Amino acid sequence: MQFSIDRQKLIASIQEVMVAVSPRAAIPILTGIKIEATEKGLTLTGSDSNISIESFIPAEEDGTIFIEDIVPGSIVLQARYFPQIVRKLPENTVQMEADQELNVTIKSGKALYNLNGQDAEEYPQLPKLQVDEQFEIPTDLLKSIIKQTVFAISSMETRPILTGVNMQVVDGELTVTATDSHRLASRKATLEGVEVEIPSIVIPGKSLDELNKILDDSIETVEVSMTNNLILFKTKNLYFLSRLLDGKYPETSRLIPDESKTQLRIKTRDLLQTIDRASLLAKEERNNVVKLSTIDNSRIEITSNSPEVGQVAEEMALEAMTGEDLKISFSAKYMIDALRAVECDEISIDFTGAMRPFIIRPTNGDPILQLIVPVRTY
């Protein structure tokens, strides 16, 4: 194997595949990065067996040459050293070469590294995806959906299915839901021209987090394909494969109340900052509870009480209120997460009593819904 490559292109690709590489991988060779050169270009692969990422650097694109002097071949290099070396090389071009004895040389300017490589034949083959279902989604929409839902997954392994995000496509409408059973985040989106039906699948939240990190906004659409246990997100030069979670996702629609006894309309940013301030005194406590009380139909008060430290109270103006007076306590953290996710200047909150889950929605009609289960206070 041999080639001469643009260093910045190589750095960018290394960063993408490093997202999947874990220094604690169960299979030792997975602590490395696989490099495969063909006449068409270079493919880097990183994998922790749950997530696998392939990043392709074309030899030439739109008339610009990125890779030259290619002799096809492949090698695996330690992810602990290779990325740092490339980042610190002195020149804009990097020459790499691997011989039959797996000796690798990396050259740039006067710097010369001789590294011990590993046999690429020993690197696990990525599963070939027998594509059952497939659709396209705009990249920015996919990134929004991830941001608006994935934070609500459970971090506890006691119900593994809740560490994932539920997705389905019915009649051209995508529905994405995440819940840890104390709160729920849901987002719908209409997929133009998509006719495929995707039954309920569950994608590990961690996979979506990592995908979100490396999806490039400048790429217009992502192709999503799946089989019964794998999902593939594919763009022109990126191939992101994740396993799916086994098991049945709970039926969440019945959690969402269909009536409302009190509705508040309120500025998102003001509420967020007020809740944030009220939560300061309770930071160290497990539940970090704040209380919302209506004063009259134009004002609410947010309060919190931490006997050791003190109390905090802040009044806020409402944009509108309908229905009954209300006092309700909830986790400040859940509320802050939900308010950050709605992405609208104004929200409405629908309550059906101090002990029932309440619903936050943006007032611009975006199909985003955030549900929070209140906390019982005595």
Add this chain to the structure above:
Amino acid sequence: MQFSIDRQKLIASIQEVMVAVSPRAAIPILTGIKIEATEKGLTLTGSDSNISIESFIPAEEDGTIFIEDIVPGSIVLQARYFPQIVRKLPENTVQMEADQELNVTIKSGKALYNLNGQDAEEYPQLPKLQVDEQFEIPTDLLKSIIKQTVFAISSMETRPILTGVNMQVVDGELTVTATDSHRLASRKATLEGVEVEIPSIVIPGKSLDELNKILDDSIETVEVSMTNNLILFKTKNLYFLSRLLDGKYPETSRLIPDESKTQLRIKTRDLLQTIDRASLLAKEERNNVVKLSTIDNSRIEITSNSPEVGQVAEEMALEAMTGEDLKISFSAKYMIDALRAVECDEISIDFTGAMRPFIIRPTNGDPILQLIVPVRTY
């Protein structure tokens, strides 16, 4: 106690005193910040009993009012909550009030905090400094001196005196030295118009690190005073007090060779980057050793070898060389630290053999000296 204060001024002062506050302070009240209001202004105090910092906010300065409605008094507030609260308050002005029962209210806009304060009488009095010796030093010079020396202190408590930085003033010349016995950093400076003589004192390295963080470059000079066990750094509104280390600092001047068998002149930045690259493969090993070999009188080679991972070699041009050929091994980390400290485009290195300490000096004549003890390799 009562006052109304500019929030940004309060935030800046809190940040300064927080440098001295430790959440693990042995005396519980020292986990708080002391606030004292007088007609002249507000004094905040933080201390971990090794370092004490007082920051003063004048009620008025150059015609600008920073504090109004002052009723003198004092209180201690938990450092775990108070700084965060002030940072997140909604308005530019903060009203604070403390009553006889140590109840403190903090108000800004519609946000109202009620906190439990502690009695300021229980806060330890800062030692009154019976000033024996005193001199003035330009702030930028003091900051440079700290940066150029303090990294070389020992982090091991086995020889506590080496965790400090040695300082003396003789005939108007300040000499500052730090060493961990494997390397040494020394800096001299002429103090204009200073006639006082300061015998050898040792300031904890940590104190100087913290001082460097909060010394404001816009303040021209720092007044330095000391007694036999304390040192005070004072600017217009800041009072930084540190204890001194007990014990005799080793005589370091005899470590510095007065002859040279090989002298190299070399570009600082090039050498730094080359050493940095050569050290990548040895990062995880304790000694992180690289080897410097002269090739001829215009070139050297920097190499490193890590049997498990591979080798690296890089050739570099010299600006000049005199004396014998040389092969020498040393810690890449020590060399990088030293090169970063010299602050000059070009350095000279004087060697007196592969087993003897070598000396790095800037070629611009600045009185900075970095000594490194080489590593024996077999």
